[in-house]
Structures are given as structure tokens and as C-alpha cells.
Amino acid sequence: MTAAARDDVPVALGGEGVEVRNMPIGGGMxxxxxxxxxxTDMGPALKGLPDDACQCPHWGYLLKGRIRMRxxxxxxxxxxxxxxxxGPGHVPLALADTELVEFSPDADFKQVIDHVVAQAG
Structure with missing residues (x-):
């Protein structure tokens, strides 16, 4: 079994108030x-991915805030x-200050993070 408290998970992406902490947790997730x-509109950072959208599926829970998923x-x-x-093919827009915890296929999410980081570079 693996457990991961928020502060134990490394920051994979950050800047302008956006923070994504991510790490493998087992089972390919x-x-x-x-x-x-x-x-926060993730649309510009996702440009260049298929359909200009995140193609990684996510399962999660909103702790705080509101999101519009396009x-x-x-x-x-x-x-x-x-x-x-x-499911694959989504673009999030934060309608309020938002915090969430989610689970994703590790390899798929790494591709998205790598793309977003390259866009910011």
C-alpha cells in the first residue's frame, strides 16, 4: 500500500498560483x-495536444471551489x-479558487504535464 500526504508529493508544475503536485502511487496510477x-484557464497550456485538450482521464474529488469543464x-x-x-478531451476553467485531489494513469498524465511545462518554457 502507498499513502501520500499533500506536502509529501513533489510539485510537478507551478506558477502564478497554479500548483500541481504529482507522483506515482502504484498500479500504474x-x-x-x-x-x-x-x-485559471488551462486552454492555452493544452494547445498542441490532440483537440487542444487534455487526453488523460482523471478520477477525483473537489475539495474547494468550482470548475467549468469544456x-x-x-x-x-x-x-x-x-x-x-x-474522460479524455477536456479543458478546465477555474470559476473560483479551486483545490482538488485526483487519480490518473501515470504515463498519460506525465505526457500532459510535460507538454504544459514545455508550453510555459
């Missing part, structure tokens, strides 16, 4: 603790206290 300030089939909003599944 990773855990992420994510902080997004209100107004997909090819429309938009949905999620708020604190909700568990979720976001």
Missing part, C-alpha cells in the same frame, strides 16, 4: 493535489464536495 486560482460535447460545472470522472 498517480495522485495529484491541484490548486487553481479563480480565472469538452467537444459541451460544458459542465463541478463544485466543492463532488467526486468526478473526466
Amino acid at each position: 498517480s495522485i495529484s493535489y491541484i490548486t487553481l486560482p479563480q480565472g 469538452t467537444a460535447t459541451g460544458e459542465e460545472e463541478y463544485e466543492a464536495g463532488q467526486a468526478y470522472y473526466w
Whole structure:
């Protein structure tokens, strides 16, 4: 078994109030603790990925805030206290200061993080 407290998980991506802490947790999955300030639009950072969207599936729980998830089939909003599944092809927009914890296939999420870091570079 593996356990990972937020402060024990290394920062994989950060800047301008955005923080993504990520590490493998076992079984081919990773855990992420994510902080997004209100107004954070991940769209520009995801440009260049297929459909200009995150292609990694995520299972998680919103601890705080609200997110609008844009997909090819429309938009949905999620708020604190909700568990979720976001399939491939999504672009998040933080409608409020947001914190979440999520689980993702490790290799898929690493590709997304590497792309976002390269976009910022």
C-alpha cells in the first residue's frame, strides 16, 4: 500500500498560483493535489495536444471551489464536495479558487504535464 500526504508529493508544475503536485502511487496510477486560482484557464497550456485538450482521464474529488469543464460535447460545472470522472478531451476553467485531489494513469498524465511545462518554457 502507498499513502501520500499533500506536502509529501513533489510539485510537478507551478506558477502564478497554479500548483500541481504529482507522483506515482502504484498500479500504474498517480495522485495529484491541484490548486487553481479563480480565472485559471488551462486552454492555452493544452494547445498542441490532440483537440487542444487534455487526453488523460482523471478520477477525483473537489475539495474547494468550482470548475467549468469544456469538452467537444459541451460544458459542465463541478463544485466543492463532488467526486468526478473526466474522460479524455477536456479543458478546465477555474470559476473560483479551486483545490482538488485526483487519480490518473501515470504515463498519460506525465505526457500532459510535460507538454504544459514545455508550453510555459
